[in-house]
């Protein structure tokens with residue numbers, strides 16, 4: 458047993474014997490119970506609690522500290538009476554190994570220091586070291602549902618102000634309020650976590666918006682100089698071809714090719730950033746006519762590839778029509794582009810489930826290995842070289858953005874070599 462325990466450990470006394478004392482304590486305990494159930498305002502509870510304690514154990518300072526044994530921190534959540542510099546409400550301290558919190562958690566019973574010297578001899582830091590004049594101190598643990606959640610500290614400016622009877626009383630008072638205090642701590646922790654989460658979400662939203670704005674401005678402003686490079690290179694090629702030797706001609710060709718590719722990338726990037734920055738308000742839209750518009754835009758590709766496109770009768774949905782056309786166009790366009798040996802057979806289906814429409818676009822093309830199922834929706838991610846299939850790797854990233862803006866999600870089910878089914882959900886419109 459260490460010094461603290463030997464010197465100050467209290468053999469737990471029974472409830473007070475003097476009838477007057479006992480009645481006073483019962484009255485205080487009952488009143489604390491009433492206070493707890495009468496208000497949700499924790500500051501009011503603390504105030505009234507401190508007042509009730511003072512009726513039984515006169516003090517010069519009463520403080521309640523919250524202990525977080527996982528985070529190894531302790532802080533005063535309430536203090537009334539005289540000040541102890543550094544231990545004002547809300548100041549967070551590391552728990553000192555072997556310090557009072559450690560001991561209270563281990564022994565789970567009250568401790569009495571009748572003088573600062575006793576406190577010091579027990580290896581604790583008396584208030585006088587910090588500039589407080591307190592002489593006697595009672596510290597009792599607050600234990601709720603078996604968990605040590607904090608401490609109640611009662612101090613007097615007089616030495617030998619308290620005895621073991623007071624410690625026992627303080628323990629009973631602590632037990633009466635520990636549950637409430639634990640609930641408050643848990644609630645405050647939850648609130649703080651929620652606040653942190655909300656802050657993180659709004660920060661993420663803000664930085665996303667900034668990024669979208671940046672992508673929009675950058676791609677928009679890059680268009681003009683790129684157009685200039687491409688058109689003047691074209692002019693150079695057209696007007697000066699015979700004066701350039703073969704090497705210069707080849708170089709010029711590479712420049713034009715690079716500029717055109719960059720134009721395509723910048724254009725697609727502009728489309729991508731426009732989904733969020735230039736989206737229209739949602740309106741009731743007939744998905745059948747959306748699909749028809751997409752198919753009209755794909756007419757050349759459909760007829761060149763000899764594709765057959767079939768579809769279910771599609772519902773009315775709430776959305777941004779132009780974006781929905783682009784969504785269908787990109788997915789059906791890919792189904793044609795990534796076709797296999799046979800002419801493309803594409804079916805657009807829809808099912809209703811749990812208040813959502815599940816759309817599917819099934820093809821008989823080259824398919825996608827399952828390990829790439831997520832990657833293809835990331836901007837600029839492609840599974841093929843430009844020589845195999847042209848493209849910028851933005852089409853599906855745009856689809857994802859559009860679907861998410863409409864409150865849905867998108868994914869692909871496929872095996873390499875056996876076709877792919879792209880699926881996306883859109884919320885059902887209220888009747």
Ligand code: ADP
Pocket residue numbers: 787791792793795820822823824825833834838839840841847848849850851852853854877
């Ligand atoms: P892009 O077609 O410009 O490469 P996308 O974002 O539209 O960009 O597609 C990303 C990648 O997903 C494509 O490079 C391709 O490898 C794969 N992909 C998309 N649609 C299909 C499909 N229907 N069948 C097989 N692969 C596909």
